[in-house]
Amino acid sequence: RDIKVGHFGAPGKAFDQGVQVFIDKLDELSNGEMTATDYPGGQLGNESQEIASLRGGLQEVFITSSTNMIRFSPKFQLIDLPFLFDNDAEADKVLLGPIGDDILGGLDGTGLHGLTFWDNGFRDLSNSQHPITQLSDFEGLDFRVIGEPIFVDTFKALGANPVPLPFPEIYSALETGTVDGQDNPLLTVRDVNFFEVQDYLTDSKHAYSAMVVLVGQPFWNQLSDAQKAIVQQAAEEAGQAQRQIMRKAVSGAKAFLAGKGGMEVDSFDAAARKAIRKAVQPVIDGVINDDNRDLYQQIQQTLSDMRQPS
Amino acid sequence: MIVATFILVLIGCIVLGIPVAWSLIAAAIALMLKIDFFNAQIVAQNMIHGTDNFILLAIPFFILAGELMNRGGLSRHIIEVAMALFGHVRGGLGYVGIVAALIMASLSGSAIADSAALAAILVPMMRMAGYPEGKSGGLLAAGGVIAPILPPSIALVVFGAIANISITGLFMASIVPGLLMAAALAAVWGFHARNKQYETFDKPDRRTLWRIIGKGLPALVLPFIIIGGMRLGIFTPTEASVIAVAYATIVGALVYRELDIKGFYGALVESGKTAAVVMFLVGASMISAWLVSIANLPAEIVEALAPLMDSPRLLLAAILILTLLLGMVLDFTPLMLILMPIMIPLCQAAHIDLTYFGVVFIMAGALGMLTPPVGNVLNVVAGVARIRIDRIITGVMPFLVAEIIILALLVLFPALVMVPFSWLH
Amino acid sequence: MFIMVIMVFANVCLRFFGSGFVATEELSRILLGGLIFTGAVVALAQGRHIAMPLVIERLPLGLRRLVVLAGGLLMLYCDWLLVAGAWAQVEINLGSDYPLTGLPQSIPYVTGTIAGVLLALVTLYKLGRMLMGRTAPERCFAADDEPATAANGDENRLEKQARGFES
Numbered sequence: 001r002d003i004k005v006g007h008f009g010a011p012g013k014a015f016d017q018g019v020q021v022f023i024d025k026l027d028e029l030s031n032g033e034m035t036a037t038d039y040p041g042g043q044l045g046n047e048s049q050e051i052a053s054l055r056g057g058l059q060e061v062f063i064t065s066s067t068n069m070i071r072f073s074p075k076f077q078l079i080d081l082p083f084l085f086d087n088d089a090e091a092d093k094v095l096l097g098p099i100g101d102d103i104l105g106g107l108d109g110t111g112l113h114g115l116t117f118w119d120n121g122f123r124d125l126s127n128s129q130h131p132i133t134q135l136s137d138f139e140g141l142d143f144r145v146i147g148e149p150i151f152v153d154t155f156k157a158l159g160a161n162p163v164p165l166p167f168p169e170i171y172s173a174l175e176t177g178t179v180d181g182q183d184n185p186l187l188t189v190r191d192v193n194f195f196e197v198q199d200y201l202t203d204s205k206h207a208y209s210a211m212v213v214l215v216g217q218p219f220w221n222q223l224s225d226a227q228k229a230i231v232q233q234a235a236e237e238a239g240q241a242q243r244q245i246m247r248k249a250v251s252g253a254k255a256f257l258a259g260k261g262g263m264e265v266d267s268f269d270a271a272a273r274k275a276i277r278k279a280v281q282p283v284i285d286g287v288i289n290d291d292n293r294d295l296y297q298q299i300q301q302t303l304s305d306m307r308q309p310s
Numbered sequence: 311m312i313v314a315t316f317i318l319v320l321i322g323c324i325v326l327g328i329p330v331a332w333s334l335i336a337a338a339i340a341l342m343l344k345i346d347f348f349n350a351q352i353v354a355q356n357m358i359h360g361t362d363n364f365i366l367l368a369i370p371f372f373i374l375a376g377e378l379m380n381r382g383g384l385s386r387h388i389i390e391v392a393m394a395l396f397g398h399v400r401g402g403l404g405y406v407g408i409v410a411a412l413i414m415a416s417l418s419g420s421a422i423a424d425s426a427a428l429a430a431i432l433v434p435m436m437r438m439a440g441y442p443e444g445k446s447g448g449l450l451a452a453g454g455v456i457a458p459i460l461p462p463s464i465a466l467v468v469f470g471a472i473a474n475i476s477i478t479g480l481f482m483a484s485i486v487p488g489l490l491m492a493a494a495l496a497a498v499w500g501f502h503a504r505n506k507q508y509e510t511f512d513k514p515d516r517r518t519l520w521r522i523i524g525k526g527l528p529a530l531v532l533p534f535i536i537i538g539g540m541r542l543g544i545f546t547p548t549e550a551s552v553i554a555v556a557y558a559t560i561v562g563a564l565v566y567r568e569l570d571i572k573g574f575y576g577a578l579v580e581s582g583k584t585a586a587v588v589m590f591l592v593g594a595s596m597i598s599a600w601l602v603s604i605a606n607l608p609a610e611i612v613e614a615l616a617p618l619m620d621s622p623r624l625l626l627a628a629i630l631i632l633t634l635l636l637g638m639v640l641d642f643t644p645l646m647l648i649l650m651p652i653m654i655p656l657c658q659a660a661h662i663d664l665t666y667f668g669v670v671f672i673m674a675g676a677l678g679m680l681t682p683p684v685g686n687v688l689n690v691v692a693g694v695a696r697i698r699i700d701r702i703i704t705g706v707m708p709f710l711v712a713e714i715i716i717l718a719l720l721v722l723f724p725a726l727v728m729v730p731f732s733w734l735h
Numbered sequence: 736m737f738i739m740v741i742m743v744f745a746n747v748c749l750r751f752f753g754s755g756f757v758a759t760e761e762l763s764r765i766l767l768g769g770l771i772f773t774g775a776v777v778a779l780a781q782g783r784h785i786a787m788p789l790v791i792e793r794l795p796l797g798l799r800r801l802v803v804l805a806g807g808l809l810m811l812y813c814d815w816l817l818v819a820g821a822w823a824q825v826e827i828n829l830g831s832d833y834p835l836t837g838l839p840q841s842i843p844y845v846t847g848t849i850a851g852v853l854l855a856l857v858t859l860y861k862l863g864r865m866l867m868g869r870t871a872p873e874r875c876f877a878a879d880d881e882p883a884t885a886a887n888g889d890e891n892r893l894e895k896q897a898r899g900f901e902s
């Protein structure tokens with residue numbers, strides 16, 4: 001039967017191109033036995049509906065933000081910790097290794113099965129008031145955030161006023177000044193035209209936005225081991241290609257936003273970054289508990305191994 | 311063909327008297343059988359999740375605001391002001407209807423509520439003054455459909471949410487097209503009334519005129535509060551709907567003193583039921599919307615329209631004609647909900663400005679409320695004013711044609727939308 | 736339902752004044768679901784759903800009964816699909832909670848299941864009344880059981896009946 005692949009990327013844009021690679025890989029690896037169709041832009045419904053469809057066996061594959069998996073497994077919270085990863089290589093190392101597998105395993109028994117992580121880039125800051133280059137610049141700014149406690153707490157810790165809003169309301173809220181700023185990957189800032197209503201961009205990399213490739217348990221159970229291996233391999237290989245596509249698009253978007261997009265692009269210097277990290281440390285401490293401390297330490301270990309090569 | 315199956319079953323069920331919501335479910339069942347993917351969860355899930363959307367929370371408030379306007383005397387005062395200004399002109403009650411429709415359209419998003427209020431008050435007066443009831447009802451129906459075009463409008467909110475474009479921008483872009491529709495109605499009505507011996511009403515003396523305007527003022531300033539507030543960024547469109555509810559309550563209760571606790575409670579219950587009926591219908595239409603996606607219909611349509619992709623204007627005309635035709639058999643909401651997700655990517659691909667498209671597309675859809683057999687505004691006016699439905703259908707035709715001509719003008723001269731939009735924005 | 740309208744209203748008011756609405760948004764969406772299904776059942780009982788009885792009104796009585804009966808059976812089948820589908824999701828969602836309020840995630844599906852059962856019961860009741868000759872067939876689903884006494888009532892009925900989402 002046809003595999004329905006749902007996601008929220010806009011048709012034809014970078015994320016959707018990655019999905020196309022996945023579909024082609026499925027076809028190629030299965031010698032044409034597995035066919036899949038791409039349903040971009042939430043054509044199969046909103047987040048909760050596509051999840052329900054996966055668990056109920058109406059839909060086969062759904063690619064969504066790892067943040068949305070927190071309610072199924074708290075392990076996913078660790079990925080969203082502020083300033084966890086410094087660059088793409090660090091994120092890939094952790095998420096594509098045993099630690100990533102451990103996190104995905106948290107979905108067992110929920111009716112969902114996680115295949116692998118894909119990339120959605122780092123979240124950066126934009127606002128309409130003034131450049132943000134240090135901690136004190138956050139003071140008094142109204143920031144739209146995702147309605148997850150960790151994002152709300154992070155922006156509170158930075159001194160800003162977090163305002164959780166649903167995604168479709170961001171543009172008009174920015175435009176009308178209901179909020180001053182938002183944080184999203186650069187591609188979103190370009191593709192959803194936030195640059196029209198925002199003047200200042202900060203290359204803050206304050207959180208990494210991971211995507212998770214999900215299959216529904218009813219569908220997964222129907223597959224033979226050989227078929228499972230094909231789907232798994234296709235997701236992983238497409239993930240590699242998808243990372244290249246996304247990262248190339250991100251640098252294109254950055255050039256566009258600074259040029260034609262008319263945004264002033266700033267970044268944190270080492271001292272500012274240190275002060276900001278310190279300010280959000282209580283948020284991290286609040287998330288770490290006995291259940292995830294072990295996993296968190298493994299992540300830190302992996303990262304410090306990378307940062308100080310012996 | 312899949313669309314044909316769907317539409318045939320849908321119309322068949324509606325004609326057999328099955329409520330539209332169930333007819334939509336039945337048509338969806340036919341679709342499931344047709345694409346060989348039958349699962350009860352498709353029905354349940356889409357009905358439940360289709361309405362689980364933050365943006366749709368605005369709908370009950372838009373409905374409630376309209377209900378409160380009618381119960382709190384705001385609608386009546388607006389019509390009285392229009393009467394005082396235009397009642398003495400030849401065929402004046404027609405212009406009264408148009409002006410009142412415009413003001414009410416800028417207060418509420420509901421064509422049904424507006425045309426019901428207009429028809430309930432004005433048709434009896436028009437009848438007494440010797441106006442033909444079909445023409446009168448037709449005019450008010452055609453005036454009522456301005457409501458979803460002039461801000462505030464739920465359809466524009468939903469469009470903005472799906473297309474990810476500024477809702478305030480959409481609202482500002484739709485003002486001039488709404489005014490043009492009213493102008494077209496006035497022209498047609500003027501032509502109709504030019505040598506009729508209709509009874510006119512006495513022109514009020516200056517003092518009475520100012521008194522009536524003074525009394526109507528609290529109702530008349532609401533559009534400026536809402537549109538101005540959104541324009542200046544004081545509140546978002548969702549919040550505007552709540553402001554409208556609060557303002558209509560305060561004016562109705564404290565200024566006009568026509569709204570008491572009982573009336574407010576009644577408005578809540580009534581609008582709760584209406585909202586439920588509406589959202590249940592939205593949910594039912596989501597089932598077929600989902601199935602249409604699964605059947606890959608959007609891709610089929612894109613393919614069919616591919617030759618037109620190079621000529622945006624032709625493509626636009628094709629989309630609008632399709633919308634008008636489907637508007638004959640589908641209610642406004644399901645029509646918009648089914649077509650939006652298909653048409654928005656199509657227009658994006660053809661580089662049609664989405665704000666502009668949203669305005670003309672919703673206008674085409676709104677005109678569907680004036681076309682039989684499924685024309686809800688016609689049904690309401692017929693019911694409220696006790697006019698035979700076939701008389702209204704004949705009566706509305708010249709006005710419908712005039713509004714279609716305006717739509718065609720907007721397609722030929724997009725500047726009519728975009729230039730005023732750039733001033734207002 | 737009255738309370739739900741108030742709650743949803745209060746939520747948006749809260750939102751406007753910028754106080755914590757993360758959980759209330761979730762709550763109001765759950766409540767909105769309750770409002771829709773409660774209202775849909777009440778509306779069916781009161782004959783307030785949008786329908787077009789114009790054509791069947793012209794049929795002879797026997798045929799009219801038959802057509803409405805067939806339509807009613809089709810509606811019952813639709814209700815059954817709602818019940819079956821919603822119940823399947825209730826089973827899947829047992830044990831999952833909403834992230835913010837911690838309420839069970841099966842609530843909307845339980846609501847859907849109950850609503851489907853109630854809709855079916857109302858439909859059966861209406862069909863029964865029609866077959867016993869207590870209701871005119873064309874009024875079975877489209878209008879109040881009691882014929883409108885005052886002109887006023889009739890207007891209201893038609894207006895309510897035709898009220899779409901249009902907006």
Ligand code: NA
Nearest residue numbers: 415457460462
């Ligand atoms: Na309006």
Ligand code: NA
Nearest residue numbers: 637678681684
């Ligand atoms: Na129509």
